[in-house]
Amino acid sequence: MSKLIVTPEQKAAADGTVLSITPESAGWTYVGFEVVKLSEGQTLSRETGDHELCLVLLSGIAHVATSGEEWRGIGRRMSVFEQIPPYSVYIPNGDRFELQAVTAVELAICSAPGRGGHKARLITPEQVGVETRGYGNIERYIHNILPEQEPADSLLVVEVFTPNGHWSSYPPHKHDRDALPEESFLEETYYFRVKPEQGFAVQRVYTDDRTLDETLVVKDGEAVLVPRGYHPVSAPPGYDVYYLNVMAGPHRTWKFHNDPEHSWIMTRPVSDGK
Numbered sequence: 001m002s003k004l005i006v007t008p009e010q011k012a013a014a015d016g017t018v019l020s021i022t023p024e025s026a027g028w029t030y031v032g033f034e035v036v037k038l039s040e041g042q043t044l045s046r047e048t049g050d051h052e053l054c055l056v057l058l059s060g061i062a063h064v065a066t067s068g069e070e071w072r073g074i075g076r077r078m079s080v081f082e083q084i085p086p087y088s089v090y091i092p093n094g095d096r097f098e099l100q101a102v103t104a105v106e107l108a109i110c111s112a113p114g115r116g117g118h119k120a121r122l123i124t125p126e127q128v129g130v131e132t133r134g135y136g137n138i139e140r141y142i143h144n145i146l147p148e149q150e151p152a153d154s155l156l157v158v159e160v161f162t163p164n165g166h167w168s169s170y171p172p173h174k175h176d177r178d179a180l181p182e183e184s185f186l187e188e189t190y191y192f193r194v195k196p197e198q199g200f201a202v203q204r205v206y207t208d209d210r211t212l213d214e215t216l217v218v219k220d221g222e223a224v225l226v227p228r229g230y231h232p233v234s235a236p237p238g239y240d241v242y243y244l245n246v247m248a249g250p251h252r253t254w255k256f257h258n259d260p261e262h263s264w265i266m267t268r269p270v271s272d273g274k
Helices: none
Strands: 017-021 033-036 044-045 051-059 062-065 071-074 088-091 096-101 104-114 121-123 129-133 140-146 158-164 176-179 181-183 187-195 202-204 211-219 223-226 240-248
Touching: 017 181, 017 223, 033 044, 044 158, 051 096, 051 140, 051 158, 051 240, 062 088, 062 140, 096 104, 140 187, 187 202, 187 211, 202 223
Parallel strands: none
Antiparallel strands: 017 033, 033 104, 044 096, 051 088, 051 104, 062 071, 062 096, 088 121, 129 140, 140 158, 158 240, 176 181, 187 223, 187 240, 202 211
């Protein structure tokens, strides 16, 4: 199996963690990502240390408290495929949180270096930017949970819904050079859910010189590391694909570069599959 794919544990850790990516395990500097699954009534407590966090309630309802704030009964969707924006909580470094599951909960913990510049806050579904990108069979649906226009030190968090038979993160683009204003350097994780769950997504990760060139078959619940290069995604016919992206780098801005071999796609119509 490719080293770029991170598979969930068959048995959750005592605290409910089923998938964990750290800068050390990924071999990079900025992005950390975890998935925690909690049963009704189960509690998760963490210190943030020197990292800021964005807790994304992928599904379920929970109470969340930090050292100075508390939100009760947050959450709305019971599955990411309801395709409604999630509740999320931003927590700065030097803080802590406790989450109690009111129902079964699937929680994403997104992390990156913090500088203590912002307060803990609830991000409601109404505060999430919703947009459609692309057209025809490259149309997909976006929830901007923590975009660069909203306060944070390092984190960028977004979720994408790719209908079956469609492509996303397309045309292929990259953000692996610290060359602003043209391009920013951002590490990135993709956390995938697939419906029906026996399906798969296909993701290619490649560089211009092809020193990195992998085509990945990604299953439900797996994550992909994108340390550099272009990284398009395909949802096979019959299988809808969801992914949660976490990005961070030396500058908190998303400036990408399309693969010049494929950038023409944005100026000429493509088939819509009909």
